[in-house]
Amino acid sequence: MKILAVSALLCAMMALTTAAAVAEADPEDAETAELDVVKRTHCHSGWKLIGHRYFFYVAQHLTWAQAEKKCVSLGGHLASVHSQWEYHQIRSLIKAQSHGHPAAWVGGTDSCQEGVWRWSDGSCFDFKQWCRGEPNNGLGTNQDCLQINFSCNKCWDDLWCHHRRPSVCVRKW
Incomplete structure (x- = not known):
């Protein structure tokens, strides 16, 4: 190393x-x-150019807040996703780095206002790939953070932020 x-x-x-x-x-x-x-x-x-931004897969299992802090330390934020093509590319990055399809954190959260999803990088939340019935807020138990590659459908799910997951960072250059 x-x-x-x-x-x-x-x-x-x-x-x-x-x-x-x-x-x-x-x-x-x-x-x-x-x-x-x-x-x-x-x-x-380890940064991969996807469109006009660079993405980085962090294999370490962290809470959502720890993952965001890690991404900030690398000069970015947890990833925002803005199109189906970009989502497919991010999933391909995860597969290449992990040799699988693990659920992973990206920068979506509704912790500031329940039901209003925002990206931690401040960009517009203009694309969604929620699994059927999601986000469901854990049936009223404050699931405020967004994981991708959820279930066999590899879609988005809201989850409790204290769970530990690998993550994907994004950075502009």
Whole structure:
């Protein structure tokens, strides 16, 4: 694990040095060089580009709040989902990383106002993939956090936030 971290750090330093040299030689190419650096360095650290955002699977089983804190420490938030295509891609990421289809936390919560779902990254809650009969609030017992890959239908379910699940983070670059 330490060798991988050192290799990633070394790769990032080399890429940044290259970007700095390009920027000095031609300032107009500086922004393009920076974007190339980000793409090269983050593909090695486990982030996967899906659409215009990067996603990261966290295999560690955490509560929803711990998972959000972990994602924030990585520079993002628990993932928001905005289309069927994006949901399919996130499920593919989970499958590739876990070699299965475990239920996992994403950033949906209605803890601020019951029945009003929001994403922890602040984006619009404009897509839903709820399982039939969900969200059901645990029949009145405050299930305020969103898990994906639920049941054989691999849809969304509201769950008590203290349960431990792997999770998916999202970050823009």
